Amino acid sequence: MLENGEIPDEYTLTTVLKACSRLGKIREGSMIHGFLITSGFPCSGKAAIAGSLIDLYVKCGNLAGAQRVFNQIGEKNVISWSALILGYAQEGNLAEAIELFKQLQNNSKQVDGFVLSSMMGVFADFALVEQGKQMHAYAVKVPSGSEISVSNSIVDMYLKCGLLDEAERLFNEMPARNVVSWTVMITGYGKHGIGKEAIRLFDQMQSNNIEPDGVTYLATPSACSHSGLTKEGEEYFSQLCRNRWVKPGIEHYACMVDLLGRDGRLKEAKDLIENMPLKPNVGIWQTLLSACRVHGNLQLGKEVGQNLLTLDGENPVNYVMISNIYAEAGYWKEYEQVREMAKAKGLRKEAGRSWVEIDKVVHFFYGGDDTHPMIDKIHRVLKEMERRMKEKMGYVHGVKFALRDIDEESKVESLRVHSEKLAIGLALCHGGWDEARVIRVFKNLRICGDCHDFIKCLSKIVKVVFVVRDANRFHQFKDGLCSCRDYW
Numbered sequence: 001m002l003e004n005g006e007i008p009d010e011y012t013l014t015t016v017l018k019a020c021s022r023l024g025k026i027r028e029g030s031m032i033h034g035f036l037i038t039s040g041f042p043c044s045g046k047a048a049i050a051g052s053l054i055d056l057y058v059k060c061g062n063l064a065g066a067q068r069v070f071n072q073i074g075e076k077n078v079i080s081w082s083a084l085i086l087g088y089a090q091e092g093n094l095a096e097a098i099e100l101f102k103q104l105q106n107n108s109k110q111v112d113g114f115v116l117s118s119m120m121g122v123f124a125d126f127a128l129v130e131q132g133k134q135m136h137a138y139a140v141k142v143p144s145g146s147e148i149s150v151s152n153s154i155v156d157m158y159l160k161c162g163l164l165d166e167a168e169r170l171f172n173e174m175p176a177r178n179v180v181s182w183t184v185m186i187t188g189y190g191k192h193g194i195g196k197e198a199i200r201l202f203d204q205m206q207s208n209n210i211e212p213d214g215v216t217y218l219a220t221p222s223a224c225s226h227s228g229l230t231k232e233g234e235e236y237f238s239q240l241c242r243n244r245w246v247k248p249g250i251e252h253y254a255c256m257v258d259l260l261g262r263d264g265r266l267k268e269a270k271d272l273i274e275n276m277p278l279k280p281n282v283g284i285w286q287t288l289l290s291a292c293r294v295h296g297n298l299q300l301g302k303e304v305g306q307n308l309l310t311l312d313g314e315n316p317v318n319y320v321m322i323s324n325i326y327a328e329a330g331y332w333k334e335y336e337q338v339r340e341m342a343k344a345k346g347l348r349k350e351a352g353r354s355w356v357e358i359d360k361v362v363h364f365f366y367g368g369d370d371t372h373p374m375i376d377k378i379h380r381v382l383k384e385m386e387r388r389m390k391e392k393m394g395y396v397h398g399v400k401f402a403l404r405d406i407d408e409e410s411k412v413e414s415l416r417v418h419s420e421k422l423a424i425g426l427a428l429c430h431g432g433w434d435e436a437r438v439i440r441v442f443k444n445l446r447i448c449g450d451c452h453d454f455i456k457c458l459s460k461i462v463k464v465v466f467v468v469r470d471a472n473r474f475h476q477f478k479d480g481l482c483s484c485r486d487y488w
Helices: 010-023 026-038 046-061 063-072 078-090 094-106 111-127 129-141 148-160 164-173 179-193 195-207 214-226 230-242 251-260 266-275 282-295 297-311 316-328 332-344 375-393 406-418 419-431 450-463
Strands: 355-359 363-365 437-443 465-467 474-478
Touching: 010 046, 010 355, 026 046, 026 164, 046 063, 046 078, 046 266, 046 419, 078 111, 094 111, 094 129, 094 419, 111 129, 111 437, 129 148, 148 164, 148 179, 179 195, 179 355, 195 214, 195 230, 214 230, 214 251, 230 251, 251 266, 251 282, 266 282, 266 297, 282 297, 282 316, 282 332, 297 316, 297 363, 316 332, 316 363, 332 363, 355 419, 375 406, 375 450, 450 465, 450 474
Parallel strands: 437 465
Antiparallel strands: 355 363, 355 437, 465 474
16 A cells, blocks of 8 residues: 555554554564654554554553553543553453553543443452442432443342352342343352352243343353253253353353263263264363363363374463373372473473452462562461361361372461462461451462362361352362362
8 A cells, every 4th residue: 555655544543553453463563663663653642543552552461552652642532541451351451451441530521431340340250349339329319320231240240259249239230231240140159159140041031022142151050060050051052052042152062061070971072072062172172181180080081182183282270180180090100191292392381379458459460479568477377377277177178189199297388378378378467367257369270189178177277258159169168068079
């Protein structure tokens, strides 16, 4: 176009920048930005182009570049603000995201429903309940806060923060609900292990002439799976297969594999994968491998693991899952071989981290973390809890969950510093354990078996109820029992 002497207009430039953004082509997008500067194009005065440049840099992970463009804009619009705010939030820089949102409010800009919903989604994902409540209070005061999409996001936020009663109240008070509203609530019940409520809501939804979509048909069998309602889950999957308008996708078959796997029907789950009309993907094989690990089926696990590495040999999660199934079976040689394969490829798994909110401040912990200023006190409190648990309940560490071929003492020490335990230790330091209260802890990965047993025992000897949200679901620990009934 340039070679033909044509000068691109604003529409052309924004279109090309959006294409670069979607494809993650930072180099090409930066070249266009350079062209705009050298040609004297007034980027700072063109809101659409400035917004596209910010979006490009944000989606390509260059927040410094996005911030520079943002700072140069004379008249900033809501699109520019929201792109940068969400960029910081997605990178985990919540403090900067919240500060920018406050600036947006002070700028007297009309915050639209998209920004409100997006910010609420960030607070939901990180389980920042205090910030979520503040955003809810703000949403009530602005016109866009009454939009149904914003209401759905608020309900979702409370569900993901573990405040089920508040979510139910808001859902019941909504003046209008769409299929997303019902699906959000069904999903929430499922994550909390209340499958029968999810089923009741699904049936009520249909009674209200709201047709379920593909996401609803995923949420409902998933809720059944988390609650051990195998028969009901199979019935809803059959209902989906008979539906004229919604067809089962790979995610629905994966949900059924999970349902069968939880029930110990591993062969049926494998047969379903091999006979379904869709090509198996990595996720569905990972679901089956997870079930193999839970039920200790090493033979099938090895077969599934090989399928996974053939499909995606560059995914570190696959190597971790395969090595762990060897470790739990005591096959340390094979465990080390798989780990070495991943290491040779330069693959590293996502680090496990947990966080807890205390007095509106969020504290993050990694496994073995010793950086917190109260770490010594945290260890003392955890050891004291451990001592009491041993005396009253005969508690011992589940050293098999250490997943390392080392001596027992070293395994115990490695288990003591798991991130969720450190987060709980900090919460106990700040409020004690002799008064009835709820401690909420959140983890980015699946909670391990030893931490699960530890928190169960701890809930028996203290007056605290522990609510832990991991990558799979919510666990409510109370009086020595967990809401997941020890299957997650």
